[in-house]
Amino acid sequence: MNALDSAPLLQVEGLARHYGTQPVFSHVDLRVQRGEFVAIVGDSGVGKSTLLNCLAGLDHWDAGRIAHAGVDIGPMDEARRALWRRAHVGFVFQAFHVLPQLTVAQNVALPLMLLGMHDAQGEAQVQEMLAAVGLAGLHERLPEQLSGGQLQRVAIARALVHRPPLLLADEPTGNLDPDTAARVMDVLTRQTRERGAALVLVTHALAAAQRADRVLRLTAQGMQPLG
Numbered sequence: 467m468n469a470l471d472s473a474p475l476l477q478v479e480g481l482a483r484h485y486g487t488q489p490v491f492s493h494v495d496l497r498v499q500r501g502e503f504v505a506i507v508g509d510s511g512v513g514k515s516t517l518l519n520c521l522a523g524l525d526h527w528d529a530g531r532i533a534h535a536g537v538d539i540g541p542m543d544e545a546r547r548a549l550w551r552r553a554h555v556g557f558v559f560q561a562f563h564v565l566p567q568l569t570v571a572q573n574v575a576l577p578l579m580l581l582g583m584h585d586a587q588g589e590a591q592v593q594e595m596l597a598a599v600g601l602a603g604l605h606e607r608l609p610e611q612l613s614g615g616q617l618q619r620v621a622i623a624r625a626l627v628h629r630p631p632l633l634l635a636d637e638p639t640g641n642l643d644p645d646t647a648a649r650v651m652d653v654l655t656r657q658t659r660e661r662g663a664a665l666v667l668v669t670h671a672l673a674a675a676q677r678a679d680r681v682l683r684l685t686a687q688g689m690q691p692l693g
């Protein structure tokens with residue numbers, strides 16, 4: 467095993483972000499190992515979504531460092547970061563970003579298509595993922611023919627289908643009834659436990675946070691273990 471393989475899957479040191487002169491957070495440190503599930507809680511507006519966007523390389527930060535498997539993503543230019551994100555990150559957003567003109571199955575297959583992996587094996591992964599989130603019979607439907615909770619599950623299936631090593635989820639069970647929420651959490655935790663992904667989940671839902679290995683609270687001063 468070389469030094470990069472033994473590095474934490476995600477390592478954040480001294481991260482700080484502000485909007486104009488308004489600080490959002492500072493001194494954020496975080497290490498997440500492969501196969502580990504970390505939940506982040508915190509008051510509304512404290513910067514949880516902003517932090518997740520930084521971890522995905524979708525937003526910039528003003529101080530500190532983010533490394534994935536030992537690779538610093540700070541110096542990467544936009545194009546390189548986009549390619550890196552496509553292969554390495556599965557992101558479940560609060561807004562679903564499901565493409566309205568594509569069917570459910572095509573939406574889920576999108577990451578595989580972009581990675582040139584949409585072959586027979588890839589299509590099997592699409593079907594497997596749709597079944598895992600409880601959408602097996604709906605693959606030919608268009609997004610406009612789905613409920614909010616079903617759309618959320620399409621977004622989750624799409625985030626996981628290419629088996630990325632880092633999963634970032636922003637309130638993934640926010641629009642779901644308790645049974646469906648539990649099922650979605652099953653899918654996320656299985657991907658973490660069985661495939662060794664690292665999962666960072668932002669949530670206000672106690673049921674989701676209780677499944678985590680660690681729960682951390684984000685405040686303006688940084689991140690602390692809860693309890």
Ligand SMILES: Nc1ncnc2c1ncn2[C@@H]1O[C@H](COP(=O)(O)OP(=O)(O)OP(=O)(O)O)[C@@H](O)[C@H]1O
Binds near residue numbers: 490510511512513517
């Ligand atoms: N484009 C922007 N310009 C200025 N301030 C912003 C901008 N986007 C977000 N903010 C502010 O940054 C802070 C962090 O927002 P963020 O959405 O990350 O919080 P959050 O903890 O995820 O909130 P919630 O739990 O309500 O979703 C908030 O106070 C918000 O008002």
